[in-house]
Amino acid sequence: xxxxxxxxxxxxxxxxxxxxxxxxxxxxxxxxxxxxxxxxxxxxxxxxxxxxxxxxxxxxxxxxxxxxxxxxxxxxxxxxxxxxxxxxxxxxxxxxxxxxxxxxxxxxxxxxxxxxxxxxxxxxxxxxxxxxxxxxxxxxxxxxxxxxxxxxxxxxxxxxxxxxxxxxxxxxxxxxxxxxxxxxxxxxxxxxxxxxxxxxxxxxxxxxxxxxxxxxxxxxxxxxxxxxxxxxxxxxxxxxxxxxxxxxxxxxxxxxxxxxxxxxxxxxxxxxxxxxxxxxxxxxxxxxxxx
Numbered sequence: 608x609x610x611x612x613x614x615x616x617x618x619x620x621x622x623x624x625x626x627x628x629x630x631x632x633x634x635x636x637x638x639x640x641x642x643x644x645x646x647x648x649x650x651x652x653x654x655x656x657x658x659x660x661x662x663x664x665x666x667x668x669x670x671x672x673x674x675x676x677x678x679x680x681x682x683x684x685x686x687x688x689x690x691x692x693x694x695x696x697x698x699x700x701x702x703x704x705x706x707x708x709x710x711x712x713x714x715x716x717x718x719x720x721x722x723x724x725x726x727x728x729x730x731x732x733x734x735x736x737x738x739x740x741x742x743x744x745x746x747x748x749x750x751x752x753x754x755x756x757x758x759x760x761x762x763x764x765x766x767x768x769x770x771x772x773x774x775x776x777x778x779x780x781x782x783x784x785x786x787x788x789x790x791x792x793x794x795x796x797x798x799x800x801x802x803x804x805x806x807x808x809x810x811x812x813x814x815x816x817x818x819x820x821x822x823x824x825x826x827x828x829x830x831x832x833x834x835x836x837x838x839x840x841x842x843x844x845x846x847x848x849x850x851x852x853x854x855x856x857x858x859x860x861x862x863x864x865x866x867x868x869x870x871x872x873x874x875x876x877x878x879x880x881x882x883x884x885x886x887x888x889x890x891x892x893x894x895x896x897x898x
Contacts, residue, residue: 610635610636611630611635611636611694611695612635612636612638612686612690612692612693612694612695613630613635613636613637613638613693613694613695613696613697614637614638614640614682614686614693614695614696614697614734615627615630615637615638615639615640615697615699616640616641616671616673616697616698616699616700616726616730617640617641617673617699617700617701618637618639618640618641618647618650618699619639619641619642619643619646619647619649619650620641620646620650621827622699622749622794622827622830622831623639623641623697623699623700624639624650624653624654624827625826625827625828625830625831626697626699626831626834626835627639627650627654627666628653628654628657628658628828628831629828629831629832629835630835631654631658631662631665631666632654632657632658632662634665635665636665636666636667636690637665637666637667638667638668638669638682638685638686639651639666639667639668639669640668640669640670640671640682640700641670641671641700642670642671642672643670644668644670647668647669647670648668650668651663651666651668654666667685667689669681669682669685673698673700673722673725673726673727673729673730674721674722674725674726674729676729679729679730679732679733680733682733683733683734683737686734686737687737692737692738692740692741693734693737693738693744694743694744694745695744695745695747695838696730696731696734696738696744696745696746696747697747697749698726698727698730698731698746698747698748698749698771699747699749700722700726701722701723701726701749702718702719702722702723702804702805702806703719703764703804703805703806704716704718704719704763704764704805704806704807705760705761705762705763705764705805705806705807705809705812706760706807706808706809706812707760707808707809707812707877707880708760708762710808710809711762711763711808712808715763715806716763718806719763719764719767719806720763720767723764723767723768723771724767724770724771724774727748727771727774728774731746731748731774731778734746735778735782735787738782738785738786738787739782739785739787742785742786743786743787744786744787744788745787745788745789745790745838746775746778746782746787746788746789746790747789747790747792747834747838748771748774748775748789748790748791748792749771749792749794750768750769750771750772750775750791750792750793751764751768751793751794751795752793752794752795752846752851752854752855753765753768754767754768754769754770754771754772754793755769755772755793755851755854755855755858756851756854756855756858756869757769758869758872758873759869759872759873759876759877760809760812760876760877760880768793771791772791772793775789775790775791775843776789776791776843779843788841789843790837790838790841790842790843790844790845791843791844791845792834792837792845792847793844793845793846793847793851793855794830794846794847794848794851795847795848795850795851809880810883810887811879811880811883811884812880825848830847830848833845833847833848834847
């Protein structure tokens, strides 16, 4: 296990950095990838500052835009030349969009589809042949509880995360005979930088997202630990918190109750958005939306 070779996308911050930190401290070799080399260098310093001697030699970095086939091919070439293969691919890089469906610009759909869904597709397409050739490997695709529960005013985000769940289940069945296992991770809200890249035409929705992320008392490191344990146990669906697990169980086993609560939540949220719009038009202070 200590010789495990792991590539993580979106590893310069948030959950990706938390995963890279945990794996590196456990003696794994980790290739951190992200959009900015400066941010990657800072991530390595962060990991090294809290780890024992020798951790730096187990870390490597590459600039990788998950939308770019050339970047993926270069990462594959580096991995095969430097490590001779890859044991775990963590498709973590992601962004967020939201808002009422009729307000979502098509440009935001294209943006999130290319990063959150096609980025995962490209990563898997790049490394499945490598894993098939070596007869082993593990794909870890970071989705979201939103891909299972489909909350309102999050259509674009829900769709791409549901796509990641569907892709992962397909690959699970298709690749197991080749010795390649798959996990899909579906967290709810935790402390992360995702809200900083959130695109929405609805300011009330933006405030709600920021509140849910910033007020969560669950740090990324805790989520990373639960993911690591789930992956090492070979679990397919990794639900990282009780709230998401309960909601998913209710949806599966008590659908009328789930639909009733979903309708109530949607009505509260949409009423809050409408109230914020009226207050903005009148120049009044706008309270934080509640869901």
